[in-house]
Amino acid sequence: xxxxxxxxxxxxxxxxxxxxxxLSAVAPEVRxxxxxxxxxxxxxxxxxRRLVRVSDRLQAQLGSANQELERRRQEAETALADLxxxxxAMVRAEKLASLGSLVAGVAHEINTPVGIAVSCASxxxxxxxxxxxxxxxxxxxxxxxxRYLTTATDTSALILANCERAARLxxxxxxVAVDRASAERRxxxxxxxxxxxxxxxxxxxxxxxxxxxxxxxxxxxxDSYPGALSQILTNLVMNSLTHAYGDGQAGRLTIVVDQPDPxxxxxxxxxxxxxxxxxxxxxxxxxxxxxxxxxxxxGLGLHIVHNLAVGALKGAIAAESTxxxxxxxxxxxxxxxxxxxxxxxxxxxxxxxx
Amino acid sequence: MEPLKIPATGRTPEVDFDFAAGILRLSGxxxxxxxxxxxxxxFAALRSFLEKPGDHPVRFDMELLYFNSSSAKAxxxxxxxxxxxxxxxRSIAVTWCYEENDESMQELGExxxxxxxxxxxxxxxxxxxxAS
Ligand SMILES: Nc1ncnc2c1ncn2[C@@H]1O[C@H](COP(=O)(O)OP(=O)(O)OP(=O)(O)O)[C@@H](O)[C@H]1O
Ligand SMILES: [Mg+2]
Numbered sequence: 382x383x384x385x386x387x388x389x390x391x392x393x394x395x396x397x398x399x400x401x402x403x404l405s406a407v408a409p410e411v412r413x414x415x416x417x418x419x420x421x422x423x424x425x426x427x428x429x430r431r432l433v434r435v436s437d438r439l440q441a442q443l444g445s446a447n448q449e450l451e452r453r454r455q456e457a458e459t460a461l462a463d464l465x466x467x468x469x470a471m472v473r474a475e476k477l478a479s480l481g482s483l484v485a486g487v488a489h490e491i492n493t494p495v496g497i498a499v500s501c502a503s504x505x506x507x508x509x510x511x512x513x514x515x516x517x518x519x520x521x522x523x524x525x526x527x528r529y530l531t532t533a534t535d536t537s538a539l540i541l542a543n544c545e546r547a548a549r550l551x552x553x554x555x556x557v558a559v560d561r562a563s564a565e566r567r568x569x570x571x572x573x574x575x576x577x578x579x580x581x582x583x584x585x586x587x588x589x590x591x592x593x594x595x596x597x598x599x600x601x602x603x604d605s606y607p608g609a610l611s612q613i614l615t616n617l618v619m620n621s622l623t624h625a626y627g628d629g630q631a632g633r634l635t636i637v638v639d640q641p642d643p644x645x646x647x648x649x650x651x652x653x654x655x656x657x658x659x660x661x662x663x664x665x666x667x668x669x670x671x672x673x674x675x676x677x678x679x680g681l682g683l684h685i686v687h688n689l690a691v692g693a694l695k696g697a698i699a700a701e702s703t704x705x706x707x708x709x710x711x712x713x714x715x716x717x718x719x720x721x722x723x724x725x726x727x728x729x730x731x732x733x734x735x
Numbered sequence: 736m737e738p739l740k741i742p743a744t745g746r747t748p749e750v751d752f753d754f755a756a757g758i759l760r761l762s763g764x765x766x767x768x769x770x771x772x773x774x775x776x777x778f779a780a781l782r783s784f785l786e787k788p789g790d791h792p793v794r795f796d797m798e799l800l801y802f803n804s805s806s807a808k809a810x811x812x813x814x815x816x817x818x819x820x821x822x823x824x825r826s827i828a829v830t831w832c833y834e835e836n837d838e839s840m841q842e843l844g845e846x847x848x849x850x851x852x853x854x855x856x857x858x859x860x861x862x863x864x865x866a867s
Contacts, residue, residue, distance in 0.1 A: 424850060428811050431846045435807040438839050442801075 386433070390426045394419065486669045490679065491550050494543035501536040501543070508532045550679050566718065568604040571646065572597040575636060578611040582618050589622060590631035597638035603646055604717040609693035610648075616682045617650045617710055623673070625654020625708065641713070648712045656704035665700060686710075695719055736787065739780045747773050748799055754784050757791045762798035765806040774809045781813065785820045792826040793817070797844075798861075800834060814851060821853035828855040834863040 385391065397419045405412050512529045515521045575595055579586075586593060603610075618634065626632045637649045657665060664670040666687040671680030690698040696714025736754040743749035748763035759781070767773040795817060802810070814829065821827040829851065831844035841858060848856040 427849055428808070431811065431843070431849075432804055432807055434839075434843060434846060435802070436804050438843065439803060441839075 387426060387430060390422075390429075394423060394426070397422070487550065490669060491547050494546040494550070498540045498543040498547070501539045505533060505536040505540070508536075546677070549677075550681075565608060566604070566606050568602050569607045571601045571603050571638060572599055574607055574610065575614065575638075578614050579618075582615060585622060586618075589626065591622065591626075591634060592631070593618075593634045593636065595636045597636065598640075601638065601640075601646070601716075605714065606689075606693045606718065609689040613686050613689050613712060614650070616686045620682055621652040621654055621708070623678075625652045625656075627655075630654075640716070644716055646714055646716050648714075649709060650712070651707055651709040653707040656706055656708050657700070657702040658704055659702075662700060662702060666698075690714065693718075736784055739777070741777075748802075750777055752777075752780060752784075754780075757793045758796070759793065760796040760798060762796070764801040765799050766801070766803040767806070770805040770809055774806075778809075778812070778816075781816060785816060785825070790825075792828070793820075795827065795829045796832065797829060798832045800832075800837075800840070800864075811847065811850075814847060814854070818851050818854050821851075826855075827853070828857070830857050830859050832859045832861050835860050836863055 397415075401412065401415055401419065404415055508529055512521070512525065515525055572595070575597055579593055579595070614636070621632060621634055633653050635649075635651045637651075639647050639649075641647055661670075661672070665683050667680075668684040669680040670683075671678035674680070687698055690696050690712050694712070694714035695718050696712060698713075699711045700708065701711075702708040738754055739750055739752040741747070741750040743763040746764070747767045748761050748765045751758075751760040751762070753759070765773075795813075797810070799806070799810075817827050817829065829848075831847065833840035833844060841860075844858045848858075
């Protein structure tokens with residue numbers, strides 16, 4: 382027995398046929414109208430069959446459209462995930478590369494003073510051995526001793542200077558790798574905070590007769606990493622004092638703070654010194670770029686400034702300079718530093734006690 | 736009689752009834768928000784055309800590639816109107832277009848032809864238009 386969706390209709394039609402035959406006998410005058418009625422019912426049944434097929438076709442189309450949609454959605458999601466992975470890998474590779482070059486640079490930089498210190502120390506040690514031998518042999522002359530003293534004074538001064546230089550480099554290096562998690566985040570009144578930072582620089586400023594003009598709106602509260610801000614400012618001021626002015630030249634330094642929009646703070650630092658040659662400008666934020674190599678410059682100062690502005694403050698820094706007129710640094714950063722949610726940051730400590 | 740021309744929208748087909756030439760065409764996709772609003776004027780124009788006596792042959796091209804159930808019922812009503820006119824002696828031809836590979840649309844055409852005795856019915860395969 383086969384299943385027939387329209388069995389009931391077909392049965393009704395069959396019954397109508399039989400009824401029609403009986404009707405011919407009892408009421409032949411209504412037979413024609415009755416047949417027309419049955420005919421209409423038959424057509425209606427056929428139309429019903431067609432509509433069911435149309436509707437089934439539509440459902441099937443909808444189903445495959447949904448499948449297609451789902452397939453494309455999954456494709457898009459996979460593509461997005463792949464893209465994210467690639468992006469993360471790229472960021473990681475970049476970080477490793479910059480760390481690698483930083484380490485190589487630091488090793489290279491530290492190698493020089495340490496090398497000098499080692500050879501001076503061994504020179505001193507040799508001289509000392511010779512002196513002791515002569516003393517033990519009772520042959521020590523006054524001239525020997527004087528010569529030794531000269532050697533000892535010279536070499537120990539060199540050892541000290543080079544060890545100090547190595548120590549300074551290590552301090553700078555530690556700042557590059559500044560531990561941002563330990564840096565304190567808090568809300569400060571920016572104007573007052575700038576003043577406090579300048580107080581600690583006051584002795585150096587007074588020494589050269591330099592003046593600092595600060596133009597910062599009152600009551601501008603920033604919720605950020607003030608330690609980073611202070612270090613940025615200190616490094617910029619120290620650079621001006623070191624690089625911008627000749628001996629006896631008094632500088633005018635300016636700090637202007639404004640807000641391009643309510644969420645953003647813009648700090649413009651400027652000096653009116655000799656400026657930075659256009660050829661050097663693109664490199665000043667690179668680690669170890671310095672024009673004072675051998676005179677105490679490590680070239681890490683502005684690199685640290687850059688890292689702090691971009692990393693800690695989640696902002697940006699740009700430099701512009703007109704040789705002979707001065708240099709300007711523009712630091713732009715969010716008034717409220719957004720919470721960090723980069724993958725390598727540990728998630729905030731959970732409090733499960735509640 | 737004035738031709739009836741309705742441009743296609745996202746949900747309604749293009750209607751191009753050139754009554755003078757006797758060429759009537761329905762093409763595109765049909766799933767109107769409200770069948771009565773869309774098909775009402777189409778029925779009215781077709782009915783008054785078929786009521787007028789005339790011996791110009793009529794051609795109806797069914798080029799819908801996608802239609803919902805109420806449009807299907809509307810189509811059956813149109814076919815019924817054409818069949819009635821054909822039975823009365825008018826020369827009427829219906830062409831049912833389906834895209835190649837669309838077997839279910841071809842079968843639907845055969846189904847829809849079931850009640851057409853006096854109308855000349857043809858199935859016509861058209862190249863699949865990937866865009867629609
Ligand atoms: N205000 C300035 N005016 C002129 N030149 C500047 C100024 N600030 C920086 N520079 C130039 O940019 C270079 C890089 O500065 P950066 O602070 O990175 O290194 P540095 O001052 O030489 O060494 P470090 O700060 O590590 O002791 C400097 O050597 C100097 O040539
Ligand atoms: Mg510096």
